[in-house]
Structure formats: structure tokens, C-alpha cells
Amino acid sequence: MGEVVYGGHIIDPWDQRCLVAILQRCYNPRVLEEGHITCQAQGYPAFPNDASWLQCYAYIENMPDKDLAEVFGIDSSAEAMVQHHEGQQLLQAIISLQPQINDNLMQTRDREAQDEVVLKVATDILKKLPERVESGHGSGKTICLQEIIADIHSIEKDEGGQHSVTWLLVVLNEEVKRFDRLLGAVRSSLLSVCMAVRGETLMTEKMEELHNALLTMVLPAAWKVLSYESCKPLGSWVLDLEHRVDFFQTWSDHVKITHLKRTGLSAGGRRTFWQLSVKMLSTVTHRENPRCYWLSGFFFPQGFLTAVLQTYAQKKNLPVDCLCFSYHVQPKQEASLDWSRLLKRSKLLFEGPDPPEDGVLVCGLYLNGASWDPKSQTLQEVLPELQNCPMPDIHFLPCQRPDDPPPHQPKPGEQLRAGSEGELFSYECPLYCTSKRTGYLFSTGLSSNFITAMSLPTSMPPSHWVFRGTAMLCQQDE
Structure with missing residues (x-):
């Protein structure tokens, strides 16, 4: 039934897995028992x-x-989450249906009050966000990432070797370009709307849309086109963007300082490099890359994970197509408990013990539809009033792709058996950028929202978590 009758109608593998789990409740010998x-x-x-x-x-x-929620196999606390989302959708619908009053009929006092709010919001955003990720870029006082990549390729050509972090530097450079483009669009549009509100320029239709978006605290459409995947309102989105820019600024600064130490180039060379004091060079950590990567901060996390596989393949002299990831949740640490504190201090990601020799540590993920038991290192039921459970650091370790499917991972349509006491299953947990769990396809064939599937240990059959809708998220809605 699942493969033949519905096979041509359901093309998403996760929807098909859900359908098979539902059919297994009806098509099994237990339904004939008394x-x-x-x-x-x-x-x-x-x-x-x-x-x-x-x-x-x-x-x-x-x-x-x-x-009841139990009829569909989901947790009873999910009903409150559904009501919360329905309430949010209702409020957004009410705001969108508000009548657009003509400026000629609007009271001048109300219009002036709205303009003051827009100016305050726009000014606050301009103060929080920098103009670019790479400070001083283009002024002749700093070396850019593109120049560092060119230097590394030059060194590789002279020495006949390969640099182990080239792929990560390419990803960093591409991420910085995307954030610079977004920051430039945000700054230019805010400056334009401020000038229009003050009466220095005419208010165009696009400026009016931005004006209304700042009043209702929703993400403007002009920014959303250039933005990363996000379901946050405007205030949370700006704060999230500030954290992301800070992370990539810290990472790029460490790359530049490490490269300057390694090459020994000075301002008298063939380029004018970043003028760094001796004190700054002595206090900065020796790491060029973070000890732990904030995966949620990437524009394109799939590209970052591909770069990790390419780095490992280059190191082990293996074809990248035969590699995949194994996932190892680390013991919970105090530094991983307060993400708001951690994200405001991106330098902490470069401190602490040495990173693993192979693979990367990833932080900042949330478990939706389940929670994580640090003692048994397995999935467990959702804790009361905790919609998204913060996950500890996870080690993404590249390994060769197995020829056979992992144990206890049934094929679609295969009957799931109940596990005996102490037996562990493996649940393929999808990882999404946002809670929306939908997206569009890039030209590369990858989804803009789905990232990868992570194998997590569980003492319950995988179908239990399929009904729970358990998934990993990179960010929360608020």
C-alpha cells in the first residue's frame, strides 16, 4: 500500500517514511489479537x-x-504548540487585513507618531549592524580573505602540497560575501527610508513597504530575498544577524592574524596588510579555525559540511563520494548551556581544549519533538513546557559510507519489532534550518531548509519518533 498505491503521489522520503509508519499500525498481525x-x-x-x-x-x-494528540501518536504537549502557532498565524492575518488608510485622510499627529517609531527602529538597527563583515575592507589597511586564499594557493604551487584548511577558507569567504551583500542592502534601504521620512526624498512604493514592515516588526520582503532561512520576527532577526556577523568577524580575524604570523609579511611587501599591534598578536589564540562551529550561523550549512568531507577526503586520499558522517553527541558542558551568552562572545568558540583531529564539533542545534537524556545518551520524551531542547556539542566525524544499512534501521515498509530491554535503535533524525521544514531547491539540487539526516540512539523503535515528528533545528522561531 505504501510503496505501490501511494508511491507515485508521495515523492518526499520523509513523508513516505511517515506514511509507512502509519500503515504499520493497521497492517500487522497484532490487529487480529483479542x-x-x-x-x-x-x-x-x-x-x-x-x-x-x-x-x-x-x-x-x-x-x-x-x-486527542495521542490519537496521532504525538505528545500531549504538542497541542499547546499547535495552538501557539495557530494564534501567531491569526495575528499575522489580522495585521495583513488592516485597511491601508490614505495619507490625505490620516491625522497628521498619528502619521508623525508612526514616523518617529520608524526612525527609532531604523536608527537602532543601523547602530547594531556593521557595514561589512570584514572591517576596513577596501581601505588599503587590511588583507581580505580572497588574498589569503590566493597566497595559500601560491604556497601550494611552490611547495607542491595541499593546505588542509583551504576548503574551509573558501566556505568562510563565500559566507562573508553573502553577509556583506545582506548588510549592504539593509543599510542602504534603512538610510533611504529615513531620508524619505524626514522629507529629504520622495517616499516610493518600496520605501512604503519597508515603512510598514518596521511598524509591524516583520521582516521586509526586500531583505527576505537576500536573507538566510528564518522564521523570526524583525527584532529577533536583527539580533540573530548581529550574532552571525560577530561569529564570522571573529573567525575571519583569526584567519588573518594566523596567516600574518605564518607568512611574516609586513606592510612593506607587495600589498598593504592589516596593521596589527604586537600586543594583539601575542594575546590572540593560535587557532585559525573555531574549536566548535556554530552551524546555525551559516547561510549555506550544506556547503560547510561538504567542505568538511572534502578536507577529510584530501587528508586521507579518499574519494569524497564514498564518505558520510557519523554523529557523536558530546557530554553536556557548562559552556553549552547558555547559548545567548555564548553567541554574544564568539571568541569562546576559539578557546578551550583542542578540537578533534578529524571532523568538526557543531554547536547551537535544538531538538524538536523530543529531548536528550545526557545520562543514557539517548532520545527521551519532551520535557514539560520545553518546545525545543538545546543539544550539547555534536561531533560530525567523516567516515566511509557503509555498503549495508545500519542495524535496526528498517527499509520502507519493513515491519518494526519492539526492542528488548536495554536494546538500542538508531533513529534517522532530519536536520532543518528552521521549524518550517519546507524550502526550495538550489541549482545544486540541495534544499534551502533541509540539511542532513543524523543518526541518534534511542531505546524506543524509530516509528515512535516518526509519529512524534522528531527533528533537529538550527534555530528557534523567537
């Missing part, structure tokens, strides 16, 4: 085998008027 109960929730007792027509009618009439 007293079998499909739903364990109260109000849904076992259906009698020899029921008469009147008993069938009474059984249906006595069922709850509103279906």
Missing part, C-alpha cells in the same frame, strides 16, 4: 469483536468530540 487497542488514550477502549449494530453506534457516539 483486545488490541490502536490508541492508548482514555476514551478509546478496545472495540468488541461481536458487537451489534447498536453497540457499534454507541461506541462511536461515546468517543471524544475532539481528537
